[in-house]
Amino acid sequence: MGGAQEPSEPAGPSPLVIGEVQAALGKRLDDVAKILAGALVAVAGIMTTLGLNSKFVFVALNNRSWPIYVASLCAIIAIVCSIGALLIRPTGRGVLWETGVLVLGVIFYMASLSIAVVGAAQAAGGNGRPTITDVRLNGPRSGMRLHFGVHADGVQKWSHIEVSVNPKDSGDLYWSVLRPDEQGRVEQQIDIPLSPPAGTSVVEIEAVNPDESEPGACEAKAQHGPACTELHIP
Known part of the structure; x- marks a missing residue:
């Protein structure tokens, strides 16, 4: 007599579980991307906290102070990376791409903050003329x-x-x-x-x-x- 065969267990997680994990991870990455989207505002806030008001900004631009230009460029690149990450679909490969783009955005974001501190110090310190x-x-x-x-x-x-x-x-x-x-x-x-x-x-x-x-x-x-x-x- 042949007994009824029990259904075999699936070899790995079901597609439904994988989809839920990818969606949750994509949601977290999207939150990070939205935070990075405010990079330029955050950099401007750091400069203001350090006393880099409009007067010092004009002084720095007049003296062609490179940290101000580089900090602004890095902040813009961080924003572009965050927007690009938001547009990537949360598939298996998409999550990897989104992670890589966000890591790049974080690097430019931190570089922008660091260079902004240097620019604020230079502009506030004058030029010695x-x-x-x-x-x-x-x-x-x-x-x-x-x-x-x-x-x-x-x-x-x-x-x-x-x-x-x-x-x-x-x-x-x-x-x-x-x-x-x-x-x-x-x-x-x-x-x-x-x-x-x-x-x-x-x-x-x-x-x-x-x-x-x-x-x-x-x-x-x-x-x-x-x-x-x-x-x-x-």
């Missing part, structure tokens, strides 16, 4: 006084700003070295008597960071060139 402000010449020629201000941000603590006043094509009438404070800032008001040699009609004021200065005259298109002012004596 001096500027000459508030130039005034008071009194008659026999007793003139010269007043001007020197300002610079982001000067390295071991560096300095050199300031000189001299008749054009002649030796110095005044020369000084200005050191930065603890925040890398130089802010100095200079008020000196001016007694130029007879026949002098033009006096030059120059401020330069010798550690950052690039060769060339005052008019040269150099990012770290000297700041110069010509003062015509009546």
